[in-house]
Amino acid sequence: MEARNENSLGLGLLRQPATVIFGPGQRRELPTLARRLGTTALICTDRRMLSEQACLDLQAGLESAGMRVIAYGDVRPDLPRTDIQTAVDALAGEDIDVLIGLGGGSCMDFAKVMGILINSPADVREIFGENRVAGPGLPVITVPTTGGTGAESTCIAVVNDEDKGVKVGAASAFMEAVATVIDPELTLTAPSALTAATAVDALSHLIEAYTATAKNPSSQDMKDHLYVGKNVLTDVWAEKGLELIGRGIPALAENLGSLEARTDVMLAAYCAGLAINTAGTAGCHALQSPIGALTGTSHGYGVGALLPYVMRYNLPARIPEFARLGKLLGVQATGNEETDARAAVEKVETLVVTIGAPNDLNQLGMTERDVPAVAEAAAASTRLIANNPRPLPVPIMEEILLGGVRGDLNWWDS
Ligand SMILES: NC(=O)c1ccc[n+]([C@@H]2O[C@H](COP(=O)([O-])OP(=O)(O)OC[C@H]3O[C@@H](n4cnc5c(N)ncnc54)[C@H](O)[C@@H]3O)[C@@H](O)[C@H]2O)c1
Ligand SMILES: [Fe+2]
Incomplete structure (x- = not known):
């Protein structure tokens, strides 16, 4: 058994947008919020959203509030790097006061990057990594339509560097949105596959943040890094999010049109965003990128x-945390921590399957032959790997991946 993961400093650290408005119908507050920040708004969205009533209403509302609106509707899923350069060129010289990222993670991340690059045009690769943004950009308001990535509250934008075939993060406290408006009604149009994918993303954020490494950072570490470890404040949000998602996922699976279930899952995703914004993600996120x-x-x-x-x-290194996590997800505790920790893992599997997401790597199209290359590529995600509860050298990642391809749901020897 590995050593306990103590936050011996009793540290609490959290970053979040200064203004957060949550609730069904609250998107109507956007024009008032945006108008406080200036007179020209750039809406960053995608083709689908551009012609949706919610976007048309937003434009009309901003104009009634006396604002000039530029609607940019060319954001593509997963944010290809070259699209950012195209947009920087297209929007150079525009006098913009505030950006509104309206859509899923891709549109919100696009707005966060553009908020930095519009006034200081640069190659986005210059800000890849942690804390490489020199100073504040334009204010950004995030408006999620998926529940969700948590990108409405995180300081990172994930960009697909197509040439290299990898997704890269640009992370800086200067990329925190000034405000977010989270309206669960906007997720009602999300089809089942998107709903499933985004809900299990939020679930994974909650689990990875709650079981991540407590780093006991020095003052210098806190200056130099955004991801300084799980702490008492990230746990507050992770715990609330786990409770919400434990009941929200089954309810949503039963009825995709339930606003109550959409609201629970979207609030859970926001909680998860707050937790990963400081605690960071870990093994699953490192391995997913090459897959x-x-x-x-x-x-x-x-x-x-x-x-x-x-x-x-990870189980042997996080038995008490897994046991607590299971309870928060709604598992009946037995009083035996190890039994409860295993039950938590089974509950997570059940939630993934219930919402209709794949629960092994074979279903994603990965084969045993792909394992060495995926493990090798995942090793590049050093920050995420260091945050995992147990060490992840390449041979261990290969074992995990093989288990995943074979759908091996036996209990593994520690
Ligand atoms: N910044 C972060 O903290 C963070 C965290 C996790 C993921 N991400 C990134 O977010 C992106 C994924 O975001 P996503 O999963 O929210 O989706 P997305 O933004 O990539 O959109 C996927 C598709 O869903 C459609 N869509 C979005 N909302 C919809 C709705 N309500 N109804 C119908 N269709 C809708 C979009 O038009 C698009 O076609 C990835 O690029 C990922 O890397 C970022
Ligand atoms: Fe994620």
Whole structure:
């Protein structure tokens, strides 16, 4: 058994947008919020959303509030890097006061990057990594339409560097949105596969943040890094999110049109965003990136399919945390921590399957032959790997991946 994961400093650290408005119908507050920030708004969205009534209403509302609106509708899923350069060129010289990222994670991440690059045009690769943004950009308001990535509250934008075939994060406290408006009604149009992928992404964020490494950072570490470890404040949000998602996923699976279930899952996703914004993600996220590039499957499906296997490996190092996590997800406690920890892993599997997401890597199209290359590529995600509860050298990642391809749901020897 490995050593306990103590936050001996009793540290609490959290970053979040200064204004958060949550609730069905609250998107109507957007024009008032945006008008406080200036007179020209850039809406960053995608083709689908551009012609949706919610977007048309937003434009009309901003104009009635006396604002000039530029609607940019060319954001594509997973944010290809070259699209960002195209947009920077297209929007150079525009006098913009506030950006509104309206859509899923891709549109919100696009707005966060553009908020930095519009006034200081640069190659986005210059801000890849942690804390490489020199100063504040334009204010950004995030408006999620999936429940969700948590990108409405995180300081990171994930960009697909197509040439290299990898997704890269640009992370900086300067990329925190000034405000977010989270309206669960906007998710009602999300089809079942998107709903499933984004819900299990949120589930994975909650689990990875709650069981991540407590780093006991020095003052210098807190200056230099955003991801300084799980702490008492990230746990507050992770615990609330786990409670919400434990009941929200089954209710949503039963009725995709339930606003109550959509609201629970969207609030859980927001809680998860707050937790990962400081605690960071871990093994599932490290392994998903090359699997997504290889199979062309969504981020959410990848992390969801990895959860049962990465959790099995992590189990011996996080028995008390897994037992508590299971209770929060609604598992009846037996009083035996090890039994309860295993029940938590089984509950997570059940939630993944219930919402209709894949629970093994074979379903994503990965084969045993792909295992060495995926493990090798995942090793590049050093920050995520270091945050995992147990060490993840390449041979261990290969074992986990093999388990995932074979759908091996036996209990593994520690
Ligand atoms: N910044 C972060 O903290 C963070 C965290 C996790 C994931 N991400 C990134 O977010 C992106 C994934 O975001 P996503 O899963 O929210 O989807 P997305 O933004 O990539 O959109 C996927 C598709 O769903 C459609 N869509 C979105 N909302 C809809 C709705 N309500 N109804 C119908 N269709 C809708 C979009 O038009 C698009 O075609 C990836 O690029 C991922 O890397 C970022
Ligand atoms: Fe994720």
